[in-house]
Amino acid sequence: MRRLDVHFHFVPPVYREAVSAASLRIAVRVPEWSPEPALALMDRQGIDAAILSISVPGTHFGDDKKARALSRACNEYAADLIARKPDRFGAFAALPLPDVDGAVDEIGHALDVLKLDGVALITSYGQDHLGHPRFDPVLAALDERDAAVFIHPTAHPACGQLTMNIPAFLVEYPFDTTRAAVNLVLSGAMDRYPRIRFILPHAGGTLPFLSWRIAEVTATLLAEPALMSRYPLPFVTDHRAELTPEFIASYLRRFWLDTASAAGPQVLACLKHFADPEHVLLGTDWPYITETQVANTVRELDESCGEESLRQAINHRNAIRLFPRFDRSRQN
Numbered sequence: 001m002r003r004l005d006v007h008f009h010f011v012p013p014v015y016r017e018a019v020s021a022a023s024l025r026i027a028v029r030v031p032e033w034s035p036e037p038a039l040a041l042m043d044r045q046g047i048d049a050a051i052l053s054i055s056v057p058g059t060h061f062g063d064d065k066k067a068r069a070l071s072r073a074c075n076e077y078a079a080d081l082i083a084r085k086p087d088r089f090g091a092f093a094a095l096p097l098p099d100v101d102g103a104v105d106e107i108g109h110a111l112d113v114l115k116l117d118g119v120a121l122i123t124s125y126g127q128d129h130l131g132h133p134r135f136d137p138v139l140a141a142l143d144e145r146d147a148a149v150f151i152h153p154t155a156h157p158a159c160g161q162l163t164m165n166i167p168a169f170l171v172e173y174p175f176d177t178t179r180a181a182v183n184l185v186l187s188g189a190m191d192r193y194p195r196i197r198f199i200l201p202h203a204g205g206t207l208p209f210l211s212w213r214i215a216e217v218t219a220t221l222l223a224e225p226a227l228m229s230r231y232p233l234p235f236v237t238d239h240r241a242e243l244t245p246e247f248i249a250s251y252l253r254r255f256w257l258d259t260a261s262a263a264g265p266q267v268l269a270c271l272k273h274f275a276d277p278e279h280v281l282l283g284t285d286w287p288y289i290t291e292t293q294v295a296n297t298v299r300e301l302d303e304s305c306g307e308e309s310l311r312q313a314i315n316h317r318n319a320i321r322l323f324p325r326f327d328r329s330r331q332n
Contacts, residue, residue, distance in 0.1 A: 001049070001320070002046040002048050002315060003046050003047045003048060003315045003316055004049045004050070004281075004315070004316040004319040004323070004326055005042075005284050005286075006051050006199060006281045006282065007053070007150070007201055007260040007281075007283025007285050008038075008052055008286055009033070009052065009055045009285070009287060010038070010052040010053070010077075010078065010081075011031065011032070011033035011054075012073065012077040012078075014074065015054060015070065015073075016030050018059070018061065018070050019057070022057075022062075023061075023062075024057060024061065029288070031287040031288060035081060035085070038050070038286075038287075039085070039088060042088070044291070045294050047298075048087075048088070049087065049326050050088070052081070052089060052091040052092070053094075053120040053152065054074055055152060056122060056155075057122075058094065058122050058154075059071045059095070060098060060125075064096065064102055067096035067099055067102065068096045068106065070096070071094045071096045071102070075091070075093050075110045078091035079091070079114040079115075079116065090323060090325075092118045092119055092149075092150045093106065093111065093116045093118070093119045094120060095107065095120070095138070097135075098125040098126060098128075100138055103138045103141075104137050104138060104141045107119060107145070107147075108141070117325075118150060119142060119147055119148075120150045121138075121149055121151050122151070122153070123152070123156075123177055123180035124154060124176060127156075129179050130184055131180065131183035131185075131186075132183070133187075136192070139189060139192070139196065143193035143195045146195045146197075147196055147197070148196075148197045148199065148322055149196050149198050149199065151180060151198060151199065151200055151201065152201060153174065153180075154173070155172050155173070155176070156176050159172050174205035174206050175205060176205070177200055177202060177207070178204070178205040178206045178207045178210065181200055181207050181252070182214060185235055185248075185251045185252065186235045187234055187235065188235050188238060191234075191235065197256060197322060198254070198256065199257070199322075200255050200256065200258070201283060202258070203257050203258070203270075203271060204255060204274075207255070207274075208270045209270060211249060211274050212245075214248065214252065215245040215248040215249045218233075218235075218243070218248050219243050219245045219247070223236055223243050235251075252274075253274070253276045254276075257275055258280075259283050259284075259301055260283035260284055260285035260297070261285060261289065261293075261297070263296075263297045263298075263300040263301040263304065264304060265303075265304040268304045277313065278313065278318050278321065279318065281322075301314060302315075
């Protein structure tokens with residue numbers, strides 16, 4: 001295998017129609033997509049297999065019943081693609097969040113019946129980020145199944161207060177990824193649901209750069225009694241006796257990170273000091289980026305890795321550990 005892409009979107013016809021009919025608070029671009037052009041691009045860029053996911057805004061546009069039906073339709077579409085091209089496609093299931101009950105039901109269908117490869121979540125739903133207690137039933141269902149969970153960023157409603165004429169995906173998406181990751185740790189969610197394998201896009205947003213600050217400040221300041229009272233964080237309370245920067249950093253390193261829009265030498269140099277080297281995965285974000293950007297991503301990644309073993313690890317070997325059904329050596 002040359003490359004296994006864990007950040008590769010798809011746009012089923014039913015999803016395109018639903019987004020077009022929805023009254024959304026922000027304009028959403030829905031690119032053209034069909035299996036044949038996707039496979040052709042994969043062949044040109046040396047991507048042997050890709051794990052598909054629905055991008056933002058997800059499948060919930062205000063009506064729980066419609067969101068459940070749309071999630072089911074997208075997941076059935078993905079399962080049909082996999083049945084026809086099992087060596088080329090995988091899929092993260094769409095869930096009708098913030099409808100928690102509907103999401104738990106769909107996890108059962110998507111993972112137990114359709115046998116999809118994992119689940120896709122969004123960094124925040126309304127005002128609440130992943131790690132908020134309202135999402136505990138969803139995380140519990142995923143933890144029971146040792147699920148791989150791909151997290152895609154979105155523009156938090158607070159971004160609407162900004163006056164900069166800059167698209168949210170340029171900088172706000174990485175910030176929301178960081179918020180969700182930190183909240184998963186400090187809310188205690190990663191303690192409560194330790195078997196979930198969380199994948200963060202775009203090299204974890206700003207998490208690698210901020211990791212030293214997060215670990216140091218949490219251990220030395222947020223553990224002080226006055227600040228513990230003001231910011232009652234379950235993680236700090238539960239681990240008060242062992243709260244060191246190194247201990248906190250070990251939780252941050254539990255995340256898997258993909259390389260979508262994050263494949264240059266600057267990023268890899270940062271990841272070298274932050275990430276578990278077995279937790280860095282290839283991601284491209286097509287078709288929400290152009291093929292030129294896909295080509296730039298894979299080229300920069302190959303050129304920046306240096307060592308052939310690291311290149312192979314990021315391009316496919318680390319992902320195969322998460323998704324062993326793509327291991328062609330076992331198939332032979």
